[in-house]
Amino acid sequence: MTEELIIAGFGGQGVLSMGKILAYSGIMQDQEVSWMPSYGPEMRGGTANVTVIVSDERISSPILTIFDTAIILNQQSMDKFEKSVRPGGTLIYDPNGITRHPERTDINIYQIEGARLASEMGNTKIFNMVVLGAYLKVNPIVKLENVIKGLKNSLPARYHKLIPLNEDAINTGMKNVVDMHILN
Amino acid sequence: MTNISLEEIIKPENLVYEKTKLMTDNVLSYCPGCGHGTAHRIAMEIIEELDLQEQTIGIAPVGCSVLAYDFMNIDMQQAAHGRAPAVATGIKRVYPDKIVFTYQGDGDLAAIGTAETIHACNRGENITIIFINNGIYGMTGGQMAPTTIPGMKSSTSPYGRDIKLMGNPLKMTELVAHLPGTYFVTRQAVHTPSAVRKAKRAIRKAFENQRDKKPGVSFVEIVSNCNSGWKMTPTDANKWMEENMFPYYPLGDIKVDGELVK
């Protein structure tokens, strides 16, 4: 199994940390992982994206142009990465702020209202965990228990009290992911 | 006066002066009349008198004293041009109990090494800096230095240093005295017996400060001559130094025990 994924959105949406948690979860179940961010001035307030690869085998290129899955969290990223999903692949997006919805018919498309759901849960910071939940529902490449283990290992102890909230957010995402276009 | 034989003269009980063992027997490469030899000797005498040789590491610069390690009989490193304070910082940080000093000329310390000098002084490295200022680049043949005084002739200011064209001399010692990281800053000379005694006392203090872990750099400038570069006889050079260099670079302590005294 090899999953090649891009997560793209605004800086501050938790794009990089979502990728990091996913990568950590992969390590927890003894897989190979890589996490390659876009870096530089564009990170400051502009767009941010990260390529995450989780695999049972040694990972070759950490930089890719074609992905199994794209998680898209703003319009610029939609314009840039919709075309980068391989035919038969998956696109998950948050409709918040999206003016042009995905148009491809050769991929699976899902929607998750991460921003709205996180706000309803009273904490916009867990937005990325809601989106992660939606992704893991669609493609359960890592087990929830390993995500929690990954959080425990990657977060400093003073944040461990927030882990139940993150778990709730993942579950909320899993329950609320909407099928938009599913290939037969 | 009675006639005494050579054998009498060299008897141990007639010994009145002995070269420090911390100077090698190599013939000094400095020009006759140059102050470097005296400055080397008094620095090494102090290391010997304070019994610090087993923990002392000296840094030689680029300039006339690049070969200081041929004459100072202690462990030495030769640094790239101007970088001696950084080299000394590297050693002192990994060996806080050792004695580390740099021996640098004015081209090395006050031109190309300005950043290293100021930052080592400002960080308050517990090191000793001995700074020989003769107002000229001696080794490369008498070019203008940052310390060349107004009107002074050199091979790159053949009609005298023109401030409008060439900028001002840099009083590095006054400058570092105002940094919080310096503990002892003084300006001395070695052209007369009494000046040598005073300079030696200053160097002693500079090494004692470091030995006793007083906070910060101990910085000793020695205003010296360069009779070759100045194109004068040694005696004329010393006279010219007294009349021209000392008014511009006045001798004496500037900062003592962390307090400005001037």
Add this chain to the structure above:
Amino acid sequence: MGELKLMKGNEALAEAAIRAGADAYFGYPITPQSEVIEYLMAEKPHERTGMVVLQAESEVAAINMIYGAAGAGKKVMTSSSSPGISLKQEGLSYIAGAELPCVYANVVRGGPGLGTIQPSQADYFQSTKGGGHGDYRQIVLAPASVQEMADFVKLGFELAFKYRLPVLILSDGVIGQMMEKVELFDQVPRLTDKEIEEKYPWATTGRKKGTERRVITSLALQAHEMEAHNLKLQAKYKTIRENEVRYEAINCDDAEYILVAYGSSARIAQKTVQMARQKGLKVGLFRLITLYPFPSVDMQELCKQGVKGFLAVEMSSGQMVEDVMLAVKGCAKVAHFGRFGGVVHTPEEVLNALEQKIIGG
């Protein structure tokens, strides 16, 4: 099994410095490697092992702090990125001349000049052909993973002290910034001052009474002395060329075409090999681990085995390719492909270049 962590390449390099028993790190921030000194400052290595970390006023000062501490027998490291590495070249030439051991890393970004902060491999010539002035060489290790960013620090120190020369870890923005799983090696204890005095009699630690003074210098005013010193250096480099070549041959056994690459380009090229094999092309990857010494002999062996062409894949306009040409001596076709100036080539572009320049060309 050592401790498993998810780390950036730059962080792994920093953690490895602590674990390798380094005595000091002297550095100066520059993108994309500032995480090295940030990580070290946050880790408080002084409390963990007694290691000193100091932010210098410049790259120039940092490399000269390395010179001083290395000359006194300590295990010391610095790191920077391309423009900062250029500033360090004076100090590196002195370190090579004075035969001092040290490890330093270059997390390469695009140039020339201030260039870009994006990844590049355009410092190959600088790294393998000298960099600073004078006839010297350094061992150049090219990590292609976060794991190797850590492991090569330990290996680098071993080689640096074995041969008394600078060892360069030549990384780039991809390897420095990406995170991967890394298994950290166990803590190597720092040497005591007494152990240093016993192991390294050349180190300037203060002259003991009744012993000869030690001098660390790169100066010999007499030309014949300098020539003798150079001959000694050259003999050392010959030993290194004979004993320290490292590379990894992936799918090379039956290969008709070989991609030659190092660092992040090797990772990309590995993907290209997979794609090519799916198309039925017999393509292998010859991944350089040491750029100096260059595995010339082993590359010639591939020629004898029937390889028809080599494509040098590097993020530069063509630097490593010259060494590939020298190595294969015309026995097979050699071409270069690479994006540069901060642009990273894709596996598809590499495959296309292989088909155009080597297989079809």
